[in-house]
Amino acid sequence: MAAMGTLSYNGRKMFLVFMCVLSAVNCDDKVPLVVWASDGYALSPVNAPSSGHTVSVDELGSYLSRALSTSPHNLLLFLQDKLSVEDFTMYGGVFGNKQDSVFRNLEGALRSSSSSLWLPSVSSTAAASVSTLLQNQIETAPLYMNPDTLAQLRLNASVAALLVFRLPYSGGADVMMSAKEILSGNDEVIGQVIGIMKTQSVPYTAVFTALQPSRVVDEESLAVRSVGSRSLLQSRRGEPSAAYPPVEFKEKGSSCILLWAEKLVVSQYRSEKWERDDLASKTFGEGVMPNLNGSSCNETHSRLVLNYEDVLGFPTFRLIFIMNQRHYKVSARRWFTMERVQLEYDGKKASFNGSRHIYAPGEYSYHCASVSSSNSPQLFPHSAKDNANEWQISFHDLQIQGFNVTGKDFSYASDCAAFFTPGIWMGLVTSLLMMLVLTYGLHMIMQLRTMDRFDDPKGPAISVPQTD
Structure with missing residues (x-):
């Protein structure tokens, strides 16, 4: 010492x-x-x-x-x-x-x-x-x-x-x-x-x-409610869910829509190349107040409108999320779906349908690491009549909730990740191959048989007569 x-x-x-x-x-x-x-x-x-x-x-x-x-x-x-x-x-x-x-x-x-x-x-x-x-x-x-x-x-x-x-x-x-x-x-x-x-x-x-560190764990964050899908990423009460707060739309003084994303990228095909613009910096961050004119919500329909200026050369640009909530008798519960993600620019529209992939229980939020209209798309052109084919949209680490919002925090999140991930598939295939090898080995061992006849070393020797 x-x-x-x-x-x-x-x-x-x-x-x-x-x-x-x-x-x-x-x-x-x-x-x-x-x-x-x-x-x-x-x-x-x-x-x-x-x-x-x-x-x-x-x-x-x-x-x-x-x-x-x-x-x-x-x-x-x-x-x-x-x-x-x-x-x-x-x-x-x-x-x-x-x-x-x-x-x-x-x-x-x-x-x-x-x-x-x-x-x-x-x-x-x-x-x-x-x-x-x-x-x-x-x-x-x-x-x-x-x-x-x-x-x-x-x-x-x-x-x-x-x-x-x-x-x-x-x-x-x-x-x-x-x-x-x-x-x-x-x-x-x-x-x-x-x-x-x-x-x-x-x-x-x-x-x-x-x-x-004391490594304190919030007991409330460990509570998992079984809803038939994986529940992730719910925010701790009283703590921000990310580096900047989510976009919050209020109707009659009560929060009804929440949106957060790391990136909101819109791309348009011009002059044989894609031109991109990330709208996250104009939507989230300290001191940023997005224009939500045109947004609305009720018990069955929610519409979040993000109004921008000077996006890809367009003086006015709107990014619209349209969500519906319905009661399904098969599951005996309400589910909300992302009916459309719509772009409005220069008097034109480009609509993408997300109802087949973007959905969650009505009291939950929806989260996905990547939502895109290109690679492994979750969003598809809504109609061949609009201009969706010349546009691409991509959201990174998207989380959205259009119904049953309480406060400024997201509810438990239903994640888009499939249950059978590549790692799980690799483990299952490897285990199957090992079982096949083990089964084949056991089968070969069970086929072994002992000899039922033996030579007697004490018996008379074999004599071979000799001739001159």
């Missing part, structure tokens, strides 16, 4: 990587990290990483170095044993004002702070080295403390200090404590520490993270 204390920062980082390899630990586990400054102080502006990017050790060091360059150098590190983003979404208000949130003190400190840094995905290797990174930032050894010890300590605002508070994620001897109760207790510790710092009028910069 003494040798570890003398290692340089680079040496410690290499040691952590080496230990991850030796112990076969998954070093790609991700934990959240949040930094904020006390009231009246601000962190230096830092460009947050792109969505889904996992912050490495070097990147975390760079973020902390820039953020802490102008903030107080009395550092508070709240290091929890385990923590995941799911803890905030399940038990907290995601930094908002929620009455039953277990992170009331943490969220209150973030709201009162003029600036904060939120990193939702930090590698556990980087989080484990955060104490070393902060130590190198202010060149001061860490002090491991608890609120009672801090209350007896008199801090000096002009002298840098690194105070580390370890927060457990297990109940210890009290194994009956739930994760929610433990998180609430840890939040009370954070509140006590912040209260002591305010009492002593000492400005501070606080960091809250963990050593490894």
Whole structure:
């Protein structure tokens, strides 16, 4: 341990990587990290990483170095044993004002702070080295403390200090404590520490993270309702279903149609080539307000109209989804179908029929990784009289719900993937071949017979008469 204390920062980082390899630990586990400054102080502006990017050790060091360059150098590190983003979404208000949130003190400190840094995905290797990174930032050894010890300590605002508070994620001897109760207790510790710092009028910069993820699983998301088709991709209540919210159409103040897709590509054949335009950026995203004029919905019919400008050179362009809901006596339930996907441009129409492939139970949403009118088409020209043959439409990761919408979240999704996927077929064929080989081998073994006549070695020898 003494040798570890003398290692340089680079040496410690290499040691952590080496230990991850030796112990076969998954070093790609991700934990959240949040930094904020006390009231009246601000962190230096830092460009947050792109969505889904996992912050490495070097990147975390760079973020902390820039953020802490102008903030107080009395550092508070709240290091929890385990923590995941799911803890905030399940038990907290995601930094908002929620009455039953277990992170009331943490969220209150973030709201009162003029600036904060939120990193939702930090590698556990980087989080484990955060104490070393902060130590190198202010060149001061860490002090491991608890609120009672801090209350007896008199801090000096002009002298840098690194105070580390370890927060457990297990109940210890009290194994009956739930994760929610433990998180609430840890939040009370954070509140006590912040209260002591305010009492002593000492400005501070606080960091809250963990050593490894807690891997909290939402029990509601594991509940599967049997409806005769596979149910996937339902959104957790209170969490966004994607990087940007779905398009939502409301009728009389109530949501009745939801649409989300990664790509909405329309293509027209011109001058012996296909010209394409992806409408996703004009439909989804922060600050994007699609024009839904012409949309309507009721118990049996839904019509979602997306109005665009300047698409493939057309000043006005409309993408229309027409859905119907009917009750089928055979299944004794309601099903909704995508009757048509229609393009309107320059006074012309191009309609595609999707009722044969795009359908789902009435209370469910429909999801498909790819919906296209070309390769393995689910959409076919509705009529030979319109211009559908010169158009192609393709939707990637499409999810749509036209009936029985409650709130801003999709219901359970009926996925378009067939039950017998290529992997399943490969497994079935391989198993069949192995069974045939085994059956043939058993048949050959059963055909073996023992000899019913044997030579007697003790009998008279055969004599061959000799003649002169």
